[in-house]
Amino acid sequence: MGRSSPVDLEAAIGVFDSGVGGLTVLNALRKALPNENLVYLGDTARVPYGTKSAVSVMRYAEQAVKALHARRIKAIVIACNTASAMALEHLQNCYPELPVLGVIEPGALAACKATRRKHIGVIATESTTNNQAYQKAILGIMPEARIQAQACSLFVALAEEGWHHGELVEQIVAKCLKPLMRGSESEGALDTLVLGCTHFPALSGAIAKVVGSQVILVDSAATTASAVKARLVSEKLLNPQQAPGQLSFLVTDGPERFARVANNFFNEQIDAAGVELVDIQHHTATLK
Amino acid sequence: MGRSSPVDLEAAIGVFDSGVGGLTVLNALRKALPNENLVYLGDTARVPYGTKSAVSVMRYAEQAVKALHARRIKAIVIACNTASAMALEHLQNCYPELPVLGVIEPGALAACKATRRKHIGVIATESTTNNQAYQKAILGIMPEARIQAQACSLFVALAEEGWHHGELVEQIVAKCLKPLMRGSESEGALDTLVLGCTHFPALSGAIAKVVGSQVILVDSAATTASAVKARLVSEKLLNPQQAPGQLSFLVTDGPERFARVANNFFNEQIDAAGVELVDIQHHTATLK
Numbered sequence: 001m002g003r004s005s006p007v008d009l010e011a012a013i014g015v016f017d018s019g020v021g022g023l024t025v026l027n028a029l030r031k032a033l034p035n036e037n038l039v040y041l042g043d044t045a046r047v048p049y050g051t052k053s054a055v056s057v058m059r060y061a062e063q064a065v066k067a068l069h070a071r072r073i074k075a076i077v078i079a080c081n082t083a084s085a086m087a088l089e090h091l092q093n094c095y096p097e098l099p100v101l102g103v104i105e106p107g108a109l110a111a112c113k114a115t116r117r118k119h120i121g122v123i124a125t126e127s128t129t130n131n132q133a134y135q136k137a138i139l140g141i142m143p144e145a146r147i148q149a150q151a152c153s154l155f156v157a158l159a160e161e162g163w164h165h166g167e168l169v170e171q172i173v174a175k176c177l178k179p180l181m182r183g184s185e186s187e188g189a190l191d192t193l194v195l196g197c198t199h200f201p202a203l204s205g206a207i208a209k210v211v212g213s214q215v216i217l218v219d220s221a222a223t224t225a226s227a228v229k230a231r232l233v234s235e236k237l238l239n240p241q242q243a244p245g246q247l248s249f250l251v252t253d254g255p256e257r258f259a260r261v262a263n264n265f266f267n268e269q270i271d272a273a274g275v276e277l278v279d280i281q282h283h284t285a286t287l288k
Numbered sequence: 289m290g291r292s293s294p295v296d297l298e299a300a301i302g303v304f305d306s307g308v309g310g311l312t313v314l315n316a317l318r319k320a321l322p323n324e325n326l327v328y329l330g331d332t333a334r335v336p337y338g339t340k341s342a343v344s345v346m347r348y349a350e351q352a353v354k355a356l357h358a359r360r361i362k363a364i365v366i367a368c369n370t371a372s373a374m375a376l377e378h379l380q381n382c383y384p385e386l387p388v389l390g391v392i393e394p395g396a397l398a399a400c401k402a403t404r405r406k407h408i409g410v411i412a413t414e415s416t417t418n419n420q421a422y423q424k425a426i427l428g429i430m431p432e433a434r435i436q437a438q439a440c441s442l443f444v445a446l447a448e449e450g451w452h453h454g455e456l457v458e459q460i461v462a463k464c465l466k467p468l469m470r471g472s473e474s475e476g477a478l479d480t481l482v483l484g485c486t487h488f489p490a491l492s493g494a495i496a497k498v499v500g501s502q503v504i505l506v507d508s509a510a511t512t513a514s515a516v517k518a519r520l521v522s523e524k525l526l527n528p529q530q531a532p533g534q535l536s537f538l539v540t541d542g543p544e545r546f547a548r549v550a551n552n553f554f555n556e557q558i559d560a561a562g563v564e565l566v567d568i569q570h571h572t573a574t575l576k
Contacts, residue, residue: 038436044336045344051448052543056333125547157445160339168463171456254341281569 006072008127009072009239012037012248013228015077016061020160022079023196023265025103028225029077030267033232036245040079041068045252047283048156049082050125050197061087062094063283071105074237075099077228081107081197081220082125085133094286106227107194107220108137112145114216116231119146121180121215123207124196126151134196147189151182152200159199159275162264169206177210181191195219202221202264249275295362297527300325301516302356303365304349305376307335308448308546309434309486310367311553316513317365317554321520324533329356330369332539333540333569336444337370338485339411351571354572361527363387365454369485369508370413373421381490382574385406387519394515395482396425402504403480408432409503411469411495412484414439419567422484436478438468440488447487450552457494465498483507490552537563556576 013033015026020044026040031042043049043064049057061083065076077093078084086100095131096130111120122134129151138145154176163169184190193215195201201219209219232238239245249270251258301321303314307330311344314328331337331352337345349371364386366379372390380388394427399408410422417439434457444465451457472478481503488567489507496505520526527533537558539546547560 047339051335051542051545052333053545056541062401154449155446157442161442168459170399172460175456224393253344254339257339257341 007237008072008240009074009237010037011072011074012039012109012246013075013077014071014073014085015041015079016039016064016068017041017080017198018043018049018060018083020261020265021156022136023262024198024201024219025077025079025221025224027267029228030223030245032225032229034244035242037241038245039068039071039073039248039250041250041278042258043252043280044254044258048125049080050127050153050156052127054086054127054131057083057086058090059285060283061091063280065091065095065100066238066283067278067280069095069098069270071207072285073098075228075232076101076219077224077258078100078102079198079224082127085131087127088111099235099237101224101228101231103220103224104133104196107196107218108134108141109140110218110220111192111272112141114218115142115145117188117191118142118144119185119188119190119192121148121190121193121201122147122196123152123177123180125156126147128196130172134194148180148183150177152176154195156199159202159264160261164202164264165205169203171208173203176208181211190215192216192218250278251275252278252280295525297362297525298325298529299362300327301363301365302353302359302361303328303367304331304352304356304371305329305368306331306337306348306371307488308549309444309552311550312486312489312507313367313509313512315555316509317516318533319518320513322532323527323530325527326533327356327359327361327536328572329538329566330413330546331540332542332546335524336413337568338415338444340415340443342374342410342415342419343497345371345374345449346378347573349379350573351568352572353379353383353388353567355358355566357383357386357479359410363510363516363520364389364551366390367486367512370415373416373419375399378429381491387523387525389512389516389519391486391508391512392425395484395506396422396429398508398511399426399430399480399482400433401442402506403430405479407478408433408435409472409478409481409521410437411440411443411465411468411481411488412437413444414441422482422516436468436471438465440464443491444485444487447490447547447552449501452490452552453493455462458497461491462498462563463493466473469499478503480504481507501560531572538566539563540566
């Protein structure tokens with residue numbers, strides 16, 4: 001493994017997202033790894049990432065992971081599809097001594113396991129869609145898969161504003177997914193749809209109504225948590241302590257807003273007073 | 289005026305916004321001041337500002353204006369309601385030798401001129417609404433005014449995605465404005481509504497349908513341009529050149545996306561190749 005010093009097994013897993021969306025992954029990590037300490041960093045000062053360029057996302061992600069690395073950390077989870085699509089390899093190169101896992105590969109794997117007719121849809125932010133990370137990851141596992149991708153940037157705002165259910169939300173979702181469903185008609189029906197943004201599970205009820213019950217919805221949260229657990233087991237990094245893991249939260253802006261919006265995504269109550277404000281923008285990134 | 293050197297009258301007016309919304313103000317400036325050179329800076333690397341904290345917005349605005357100030361600039365227009373609400377005074381203190389104008393005072397003035405029964409609604413981003421800048425500015429002009437404010441953060445995403453018209457947009461607008469309209473019923477009807485975010489004029493047709501034709505919609509664009517013109521006249525800063533003014537565009541991220549989305553807001557075609565990418569995040573701000 002090439003580590004220069006013994007690993008601190010009680011150290012936390014650092015979980016990074018552009019804002020609150022990664023809390024859907026944090027839920028799954030809590031469930032899969034209840035004894036692990038978790039420290040979550042939301043880069044709320046620069047959210048959203050999904051409409052920003054690759055260079056900006058790589059730089060922001062590097063600064064965020066640098067801030068997490070300065071804490072007691074034994075592994076990093078990039079709980080943001082856009083950052084995983086654009087910055088995972090770069091971050092793995094920056095921290096070769098740490099497991100650094102993203103959400104795209106686990107999401108692609110879940111889709112390939114779920115699909116019956118190998119016709120997979122992917123909805124994501126504009127940046128993730130343009131980057132084609134899901135398409136590449138799915139084709140890497142299942143070269144014969146047919147894939148249709150659709151950017152749905154509006155879903156991020158809907159999810160953050162708490163617009164998750166109801167007829168109007170379904171109409172908005174239907175309008176956004178129209179090109180995807182039209183393609184599905186002409187090229188044969190999709191059977192699986194990847195929710196390729198951590199915000200989107202909040203809208204899964206509305207999305208399911210629009211695409212129909214025959215389409216299996218897949219998100220990365222549970223499979224990412226499984227992948228993290230498998231990696232900790234294989235690298236003998238599990239926390240030997242049997243007590244419930246500690247949770248801590250860092251944000252780069254607005255702890256009160258974070259705590260309020262977080263309740264749309266996270267299963268446990270977050271108290272704004274316990275959310276620490278950190279400044280990461282001064283961290284030098286290798287990318288200018 | 290206390291300027292240490294003669295003013296360069298052919299210098300540009302620097303226009304700053306968090307992203308593309310300020311282009312609605314740029315349209316009005318082009319119309320009111322056709323011979324002035326204008327340089328527009330959109331902080332697309334950190335857009336939106338409307339859900340961010342006062343300290344972050346002040347810091348971002350200071351960095352942006354510093355970047356504009358490094359060019360040939362004779363005046364600054366803060367063409368963003370959130371930045372005007374939170375950072376105008378700070379920026380005026382940073383650059384006492386330059387006219388630095390925001391959009392809130394002109395918007396408040398326009399509302400006070402338009403209102404018949406002194407019952408004014410304000411819709412804006414979450415940050416502008418919480419900051420109460422419009423409320424204070426309106427009450428400063430018209431102390432007896434009754435004001436109702438409502439945050440409509442979702443409108444920013446709608447405007448940027450090009451969702452401006454149609455039945456579905458009207459339904460979304462109606463849902464967002466429901467608390468405002470309900471208050472309007474119980475406290476007597478609003479007669480004037482301030483579009484307190486530079487993105488919102490893109491949705492004005494839908495907003496007008498929802499609030500009804502008896503409500504006058506007011507935005508800051510035209511009144512801000514008039515205020516800028518009056519200030520240039522009074523300070524003898526008008527460009528003596530009679531040729532059409534030059535336009536230039538700076539962004540902190542994604543020139544291609546900027547040029548594409550800009551077409552939803554700006555009356556002239558913007559070519560991505562002519563949009564300059566600048567890095568302002570390294571600029572030291574006085575606020576940490």
